[in-house]
Amino acid sequence: MSGNNIPEIVFIGQPNCGKSTLFNAIAGYKAQTSNFPGTTVAHLHSQVLWKGKVYSIVDLPGTYSLTPQEPQEKVVLTHIFKEKPDLIVNVIDASLLCRSLELTVELLELEYPMVVVLNMMDLAEKKGMKIDIRALEEKLGVPVIKTVATRGEGISELMDRIERTLGQRHRPRHLSYYREVENRIKKLTEMLPEDFPVVSNPRFTAIRAIEAETLSVDKFIAENNPQLKSALEKIREELSALRNAPAYEVLAAERHHLALKIFEDCCRVRHARVSGLEKLDDFIMHPVLGLFLLLLIFAGMFYLIFRVGSPLESWLLQPWESLRSGIHQRYGQSLLAELLVGLVQGIGGGVAIVFPYFIPLLLLMGFLEDIGYLARAGFLMDAFMHRIGLHGKSVPLFILGFGCNVPAIMATRILESRRDRIITALLIPFIPCAARTTIILALLAFLLGPWWALGFYLVNIIVVAVLGAVLTRIFRYSSPGLILEIPELRWPSLKNILQKTFYNLKEFVRFAWPILIAGSVFLSLLSYLHFDRLVNSILAPLVSGLLGLPAELGVTLIFGFLRKELSLLMMFQALGVNFDNLLQAISRAQLLTFVTFVNFFIPCLATLAILWKELGRRIAMISLALNLTLAVLISWLVRLVFSVF
Amino acid sequence: MSEAEKQRIKEASSELKAGVCSLLEVPQGEVFRILEIKGGPGLHRRLLALGFHRGDLVTLDGEALMGGPVLVRNLTTDTRLALGRGIAGKILVEPVKDVGE
Structure with missing residues (x-):
């Protein structure tokens, strides 16, 4: 109480x-x-x-x-x-x-x-x-x-x-099992010692104790009260003999039969007509057509991101940009101006994530979730996911990750096993989110050609798959396979979707956005103190030594930690060029190396924060190290491959 | 003891003759009764919790490509599960002649 x-x-x-x-x-x-x-x-x-x-x-x-x-x-x-x-x-x-x-x-x-x-x-x-x-x-x-x-x-x-x-204050009575079973429970109830931790009532406690067979509680009883343990074993044997099944199944079957009986007595089912949704379900779950539809939904989501999200983002960023230049005009290069600019960038950055990407994606995901599609995607993709050591339940999370990694990691809560949760959460930062996709598109598709962007995407997905297979070997545990309830398709309620979107949004606004703003202000302060030169010189061995990029790009990586697209924007500033003459400042191979590195090198601040919150500091740090190592490795490989040609 | 064992073996072999097989081997759309759930207690408990018990009537609703899961409908409790092949293979069923439609 x-x-x-x-x-x-x-x-x-x-x-x-x-x-x-x-x-x-x-x-x-x-x-x-x-x-x-x-x-x-x-x-x-x-x-x-x-x-x-x-x-x-x-x-x-x-x-x-x-x-x-x-x-x-x-x-x-x-x-x-x-x-x-x-x-x-x-x-x-x-x-x-x-x-x-x-x-x-x-x-x-x-x-x-x-x-x-x-x-x-x-x-x-x-x-x-x-x-x-x-x-x-x-x-x-x-x-x-x-x-x-x-x-x-x-x-x-x-x-x-x-x-x-x-x-x-009416306490209900429990329903009675079959007499022979009930007798055995009663026998154990009477045997429970006085100091036994009774939960709720002795009968319930006795049932739990019988069912605890093969669970860790059982060992606890054995260690503390061997006498009770042997009595418990005997009762289990007797129950087991009644139905020729393990004792826990005997009890579960009792409940099953009670439920069936009540259902038969209280519910009459007329044969219902096959609804339109059921016909739709046959199509959705079809082994071939279903996969085709899944691809179509994927494609639709990307279309939404690029055709609606990206233009909307640049439109939303405009006023903040002009505000920024306004601040510079008014306050020059003073400390106040830098801090204000940091603040504006943080707030504006949040706006530019939330409206074009977050809200449409949450609405869409809410729709897919409510109609019952996510479980079905899990069913269709299970075989593919097994190749990388996970199962179908992770599929919807990866789909979410293509929009934004943050809600995807938040949603790993639906996975039962902590191992699956950790692996999925470690893989999600490697999924190119909308922001990173923007970079890939803007730089690779525009400057090098669409096939480069497509190839890059493909390599990215292969990296995720290979990493998944490797992580599975590390976190060894034989996955018991998929057991996933497939609920009936049902028409979603708009109110419900809106409500869910609102709650998820609130969590993002309350948690990730303040970090974004604080980080942005902090970076402005650093740049005011000409910290960027220091950063460039510290990062030079990595940036120019290992990856063969201009040292000026070092500081952009710091911004990339805040938001991935910032690396792109800052790149022009750092190199002193604009979009059209970028390829005069760096070579195509350098561009590819840079995009590869930015894409993988770190989960952005919001992602890292949510990883920390959801799975703890250790996993967040592992994720950081993993991303950093792989980014260096892969971009170095890219450099190597292109230096040959 | 040995008599009982013999009896059990006999019963088991007669079960085999009656068309007992795992959920992996049954055709789609026909009605079967769950005879036994093999495998460890963890899996067994999970399936019990999800309302899959011995004696329930089930039917195969579909399967995914490339060794993917199968879709099983429990007609007794009117629920549907996607089960990985490893798991479906551990559920033994027998055909039901008269569904009583």
């Missing part, structure tokens, strides 16, 4: 049940949302005012069961045990009622006050399902509310019901 008198309500549900949408519908934009980084996956905390009372509501990551195997599921269990919520809101995707009830049965075993929410009722109805709410309430012994969170339907009923249930 929370220390003060604010009741704590946790939202628990299986992944993709619309739990977060419901949470947002209740918490609204006005709510104070803050991130509590748990282990790796955050959960959201918010305070809500409803009819004069304050409630603390917590949105926990989706979980399929209470036997946690994946990091985000462990967050759920730890939270329930530590915080002892006053009320559980079990959110169910009504269209998947049968499967979802297995978790409900498990949650009922906690015997905490509970409310069940049948969300996505519209989808269930479309599927031809007729759910008898009364019967369901009777079977489960807890209130059941129908909602359509995307349209805000049923929210006020839910809040009223939450209030009433909290007032009643």
